[in-house]
Amino acid sequence: MTLKIYGTAASRAARPLWVAQELGLEYEHMALPYLGGATRTPEFLALNPNGRIPVLDDDGIIVWESMACALYLAERFKGEGRPLLAAANFSEQADILRWSFWAVTECEKEALAFLMHGVLMPPERRKPELAALAQRRLLAPLRVLEQHLQSRPYLAGGRFTVADVCVASVLAWVESAGELMAACPCVEEWLRRCLARPAFQAVRVMAGSSKRD
Ligand SMILES: N[C@@H](CCC(=O)N[C@@H](CS)C(=O)NCC(=O)O)C(=O)O
Structure with missing residues (x-):
């Protein structure tokens, strides 16, 4: 191997x-x-x-x-x-690259703050205000994704691609962020479908x- x-x-x-x-x-x-x-x-x-x-x-x-x-x-x-999972043409390549870079540059830091302070750290070390702040800060980028997903099932090419892996693997950290998910129902539904994949x-x-x- x-x-x-x-x-x-x-x-x-x-x-x-x-x-x-x-x-x-x-x-x-x-x-x-x-x-x-x-x-x-x-x-x-x-x-x-x-x-x-x-x-x-x-x-x-x-x-x-x-x-x-x-x-x-x-x-x-x-x-x-x-x-x-890769691009079939340059148009798909553009979508795959922009959404993958977007996830790490626009979302990952705040998603990690939510994961640490909302989920992973022992309760006595969590700072709930940091989890709340992370949700608020993620609202603007997630609204951009929400708009994209309103008219398509996946991020690129009308099918599940590596872009969905890249973005959903970051947003998996905020899967339980109730306020954020409620504000972005298309994101929530798409994330649920991605994370349910075998x-x-x-x-x-x-x-x-x-x-x-
Ligand atoms: N930007 C890097 C970050 C990698 C990273 O921070 N990995 C963590 C685990 S999720 C790690 O190895 N941490 C150990 C350390 O920083 O010493 C990537 O996406 O691969």
């Missing part, structure tokens, strides 16, 4: 793992945690000098940055009877079992 995906599924490695599952790829999952020093070893830093997961090793081609990993896999493994559910199971390890 020549494709390796580094990073526990309970991390941004969920993004390339989701694509790999959608495409039915064979890969080796090196489920490194991001805490505890595993990403600071000389071997790991030789793969990603940033010391972060995820990383892909495709037979010696190294990719880091989770969105780059997802986009790379979609393009690299298109064809051969697999579902087409490939994403498989990654959630992997993430759940890594937390129990």
Whole structure:
């Protein structure tokens, strides 16, 4: 097996793992945690000098940055009877790129603040006001997505693509943000459909079992 995906599924490695599952790829999952020093070893830093997961090793081609990993896999493994997650033309490519970059530049920071202070941290360490602020700050970008989804089922090409993986994997962090979802019903419905896909559910199971390890 020549494709390796580094990073526990309970991390941004969920993004390339989701694509790999959608495409039915064979890969080796090196489920490194991001805490505890595993990403600071000389071997790991030789793969990603940033010391972060995820990383892909495709037979010696190294990719880091989770969105780059997802986009790379979609393009690299298109064809051969697999579902087409990559662009079929330049118009789709424009949509895939702009929405994927939009998710990390316009939404990820606030979505992470909501995840930490609304869901993940032990209740005594959470600051509910930061979770509330994150929801308020996400309203403007999510209204842009809401408008886009009012007239189409998916972000690009009228079908599920890697753009949906990139954006839904960020917005999965605000899945339980009630106020935000209520204000953007098309986003909520699209997100529910994306996250219900068997490939994403498989990654959630992997993430759940890594937390129990
Ligand atoms: N922009 C990077 C962020 C990667 C990142 O922050 N990964 C976290 C896990 S989700 C990590 O490795 N943290 C460990 C650290 O920063 O030391 C990406 O999207 O890949």
